[in-house]
Amino acid sequence: MEICIRLEDVKRIYPMEAGDVYALNGVTLDIGVGEFVAIMGASGSGKTTLLNQIGCLDQPTSGNLYIEGKNTRELSDYELTNLRRDAIGFIFQKFNLIPLLTAFENVEYPLILKTGARDTTGRPADLLRLVGLDGGHMKHTPNQLSGGQQQRVAIARALANDPRIILCDEPTGNLDSKTGNQIMDLLTDLNRQGKTIVMVTHSDEIATYADRLITIRDGVIQ
Amino acid sequence: MTFELAQRNVRLHLFRSILAAIGIIIGVVAITSMGLLGGALEQSVSDELMNMGNTIIITPAGPSVGDEKAGIDERDIRQIKLIAGRNPTIAFYNTYDQVKVGDSQGYSSVYGVDPGELPPITTLISGRYISGTEGVMIGQTLARNYGIREGNFITVGIGAREQRIRVVGILEDTGFSGGIQTDNAIIGSERWYEATYSGRGKYDQVVITVHNLDDIDGIKDAIDARLNRREDVVNIMDFRSLISSIQEAIGQISLFVMAIGGISLLVAAVSILNVMLISVNERIKEIGILRSIGTQKADISKMFLYEAAILGLIGSVCGGLLSLVGGGLLIMLIMQDISYLLTMHTVITVIYGMIIGTVICIAAGVYPAHRAAQLNPIDALSND
């Protein structure tokens, strides 16, 4: 199996006044290309922290993280930012769309980041149709859309630069179960197309969509 | 898109943005109006001074001793005229004496001039020029102050020298022209002056009006070499250094006044800084999202700098236009002559004012923009 993501004894320690918090306490983990991994664990067990390390939003206090063979310790902030832009797509529990931009522009934005120019290919609209948002909603801003619609826009945005890795932090956490299942069907499709997916969830039912389950407790993989 | 985000944020928080822009408007209006006023003052004083910038004034070196009056004699004047060549040269008597008109009395300059010299350097507004020994002319200001009209009599001199004399003409105010300050003076013929004050042939002043400023030093040196060979007979001076130091002083005053206006711009900058910091704080989550999907720190900075630039540009342009009104009012109030507003200097001052306003605004955005860029994406994302 070709390795996509590798963690070697990764620790993430938050120094607090009351004492250090070991959010991750020595995580060693390999995720292969094309895998669909679900991370489960109680609240506060370190799931989000783990996902943030993989997503290069944060740096491990110690240990090494490799993304597609590259040691993230050796990359500058500029390079890590470009890695997030090109290789990784994020999907958050709270959708995290940019409130000032329309649905269309939210999807167009990563393309602009990459090319430096407004889109002329029609890709944002194609992606929005792919995730099931109808044309009438593309000009709406996030606060004019339902939760399910917002998450569809967020998925389209994550796909904009055709990333190889998709990271989801409780993607269905704020959705009803019917909408949640539709979103999961979308993610399963993407995984079938070859995307590596790492998904945090605390729902057993949602976790069944993944082909591998990792449980974490107090910053340690069980 | 970064620019669009900045633009939309300004529009989203329109009220707050307008308040911040008003600060800048006031600041720009303050410095620009002050600059306009200073420029107008400088211009008006320069106009006045320029009339004397090209004159050389020659006065007797020695003091008058007792009855022996000091003066420049006819022979020296001929030498001076020779050296001055085609530059107009005028010699005249000059003293200070009491004037009485009806109940009011005061002091005024009295000139004794060759009547033939007057028409080229003065303008008559009523009456006629003097000729022979009968009558005097007076300046417009003097005429207005004492309510004198042509044909009226005035009393000049004290005690035994007191004489009633008729005013035959009134001269337009010129400030300083051809070396004679006629505005507030009594001008009689040489012969009348000699008869009144004696001292015939001992002139108090010779004034050369030089066509080409570059000739001033040459003429001064030549006169000095010829007349002051053995002992100092005359003092020779011109106003170039005086004028430049007056202009410098006015320049400094207007700079000082603008600096006071600058304080209000500084206050405006602080309010922009405040608005930008609020904006950064409110948008922490958005910054986190932008960073997480691959926006570089530099682009986050730019987004806030654009916002500051938009506020600064709108505020400065409004301020620049309003300062034309403000500067115009100030100039009308102080100088009563709006034509000083319609100059190249105004255009340049307004443009400078707008540039300074915009630059200060952007400068005020630098720190908030830097703070926004340095935010940790994780902390930013978890902010609700």
Ligand SMILES: Nc1ncnc2c1ncn2[C@@H]1O[C@H](COP(=O)(O)OP(=O)(O)O)[C@@H](O)[C@H]1O
């Ligand atoms: N920025 C932070 N500063 C301090 N402690 C943090 C921070 N983020 C997370 N933690 C702590 O790390 C632990 C793991 O948090 P997190 O990864 O968010 O858990 P989960 O996502 O599994 O609920 C928790 O104890 C949490 O309080």
Ligand SMILES: [Mg+2]
């Ligand atoms: Mg979490």
